[in-house]
Amino acid sequence: MILIKNGCVIDPLSKINEKFDILIDGENIVKIDKNINKINNAKVIDASGCILAPGFIDIHSHFRDPGFTYKEDLLTGSKAAARGGYTTVVCMANTKPVVDNVDTLKYILDKARKAKIEVLQVATITKGMRGEELIDMHSLKEAGAVGFSDDGKPIMKSKVAFDSMKIAKELDVPLSFHEEDPNLIKENGINMGRIAKNLNLTGSPNEAEDVLVARDAVLAISTGAKVNIQHISSAVSVEILRWAKKMGANITAEVTPHHFSMTEKAVLEKGSNAKMNPPLRTEKDRKVIIEGIKDNILEIIATDHAPHTEEEKNNAFSKAPGGIIGLETALALSITNLVKPGYLTYMDLIEKLTINPAKLYNLDRGYIKEGHRADIVIFDPNEDYIVRDFASKACNSPFIGEKLSGRIKRTICKGKIVYMHER
Structure with missing residues (x-):
């Protein structure tokens, strides 16, 4: 048994925002009350000054398993997730081989049973x-896929996207779309603008994202499918999504901490x-993204955790792969850049990390309740720290050396402590 005392429980389903104790027995929460008496043999956690929230849910991670396990694997990725407060992670399908068959899906789901947290797979x-x-799609869903995505590559043929939405509507599963038209991109990974020009690069214009977001918004209105637009970076795309929602589309959108925390200028310092x-992209894009987060046009914060080796990232900019790790810094970046400046409350933030991603994937997760599975994160919102090391195999983060607010103290998954901060 575990007894958590003196913490402030913030639950996005019940809207509780108050100091309570929580008693866990086995996998489940058995009691939520004030001043629960200590019980023999129960491990007591003093959560004074901390927030108790549902375990975070990331709907966009790359654990690189199978095929690229020198970058990350299911077990190290799970450790990184636990350290970041995540108890459920949805992994993308661009492995080697890609997850377009039952055998590869079965390999991942079988190995995931050994992980510290719950790993789901599209x-x-x-x-x-x-x-x-x-x-x-029918057989892959039956075999355990929780959704579908070609993340890493856009689907350029409109009929293919349209037909996939019709099937997804029938299956009641989400489709997640990577929106970048390669025909409009000279070099990927850097915004087309002043910074790219200074580096003698052309870069990727926001129109490459906007045109595909617009197309898939229209198709989502037509089909009624549950569509998720991944890692929004463009101010125009935010407004397209605003329009699509007004038109009745069952469309959601995710935003990464790096896109609301940094601009293209970071390339000059972080390479x-x-x-x-x-x-x-630009500061204008970043500000509109934050407005979209405030307005709940962007309902989900997702990490796009994308590990690469130091050798790969140390290549010339044009040859280095795109992507950064994000699971271990997501909460602190969100607190530092969204909550502390007053854009979001802690309740708002926790919704975007828990119940909203759970709803997208039809998961009975993302809330704290008696009789429910004990997935809980304990964090100190006021503890500052310098980003230095990672549980991930990789360290490709532009936030190394940055001072952030918000330290994960404990992560509990299925009633077990899977991460504990060592002072």
């Missing part, structure tokens, strides 16, 4: 992620550790 939308032919797809 399958691709198209065979080989080539954007041409749909996979057998390839600030290279990602879609790229960091």
Whole structure:
């Protein structure tokens, strides 16, 4: 048994925001009350000064397993997630081989049983992620896929996207779309603008994102499918999504901490550790993204945790892969750049890290309740720290050396402590 005392419980489902004790027995929460008496043999955690929230849910991670386990694997990725307060992670399908078949999906789900947290898996939308032919979505869902995404590559053929939405509507599963038209991009990973020009690069314009967001917003209105637009970076795309929601689309959108925390200027200081797809854009884009977060146009904060080796990232900018790790810094970046400046309350933030991603994937997660599974994160919102080390195999983060607010103290998954901060 675990007894957590003196913490402030913030729960987005019940809207509780008050000091309570929580008693856990086995996998479940058995009591939530004030001043629960200590029980023999119960491990007592003093959460004074801390917030108790549902375990975070990331709907966009790359654990690189199978095929690229020198960058990350299911077990090290899970450790990184636990250290970041995550108890459930949805992994993308651009592994090697890609998850377009039952055998690869089964390998991942079998290995995931050994992980510290719950690892869920999407399958691709198209065979080989080539954007041409749909996979057998029915059989992959039956085998355990929780959704579908060709993340890493856009689906350029409108009919393929349209047909996938019709099937997804029938199956009641989400589709997540990576929106970057390669025909409009000279070099990926950097915004087309002044910074790129100073580096003798052309870069990626926001229009590359906007045109595909617009197309898929229209198709989402038409089909009624549950559509998720991944890692929004453009101010125009935020306004397209605002319009689509007014038109009745069942559309959600995710935003990464790096896109609301940094701009294209980071490339000058951080080099390839600030290279990602879609790229960091302008201060105007960042401000509109924050407005979209405030207005709940962007309902979900997702990490796009994308590990690469130091050797890969130390290449020339044009040759280095895009992407950064994000699971271990997501909360602190959100507190530092969204809550502390007054854009969001802690309740607002926790909704975007828990109940909103759970709803997208039809998961019975993201809340704290008696009789419910004990997935809980304990964090000190006022503890500052310098980003230095990671549980991930990788360290490709532009936030190394940055001072952030918000320290994860404990992560509890299925009633077990899976991460504990060592002072």
